[in-house]
């Protein structure tokens with residue numbers, strides 16, 4: 357089944373065309389990679405799918421429903437969750453509190469019953485706490501669940517973001533450079549976790565610069581360059597695609613010239 361469909365999406369920021377006429381479909385149960393040199397438009401595409409801002413033109417559908425006009429909480433309720441390139445954890449809150457904050461879209465007790473501390477709200481709190489612990493155990497952070505997030509190392513912070521996104525029980529998980537700054541061992545562990553998440557039935561869309569990670573875990577890959585989709589296919593096809601090789605070589609030459 358098609359989970360996500362992006363139809364001729366363009367995003368302009370003033371004179372900059374960050375995404376130009378991008379179309380693709382994303383089948384359920386896959387890990388899809390989104391790659392491209394710096395400034396190619398990857399985060400812009402993620403930001404539109406997660407409703408941070410709307411497309412300038414074109415449409416986005418999730419399970420056949422148009423979502424390009426919705427708000428981030430509405431998108432989260434439909435089953436799309438994401439992590440951010442710049443970590444968005446609350447440093448003064450504990451690890452488990454950070455996960456529970458992210459679960460608000462799943463809470464079934466109303467604000468009023470929570471404010472009045474009714475038994476239904478207490479039960480709900482307990483349920484969310486148990487779920488949060490489950491996801492912290494899944495990423496390997498259960499031992500630090502009561503530690504303030506500000507005391508965590510970068511690798512642990514990335515795992516916390518992942519646990520928080522998972523705790524909203526999404527059908528589609530968007531990971532924006534989840535392995536940035538991780539060492540080799542941590543990156544390998546992250547790759548294993550992402551594959552496990554896919555095997556649990558959650559579809560995963562990853563923006564990533566680490567090519568080993570992308571090539572080892574993705575079922576399909578989309579390549580952007582200067583706002584345009586230049587290739588799409590299985591890892592082997594993309595790796596040998598001439599336009600892709602040229603786009604990356606061009607980026608390297610530009611970097612060397614700086």
Ligand SMILES: Nc1ncnc2c1ncn2[C@@H]1O[C@H](COP(=O)(O)OP(=O)(O)OP(=O)(O)O)[C@@H](O)[C@H]1O
Pocket residue numbers: 369372373374392393394395396397398399400401
């Ligand atoms: N909010 C914004 N306002 C103005 N321009 C923006 C905005 N967001 C992105 N851009 C521009 O759009 C283009 C694409 O940026 P984007 O961040 O989507 O690329 P990227 O592929 O995610 O890059 P990187 O790999 O460096 O994170 C860039 O030229 C960028 O400067």
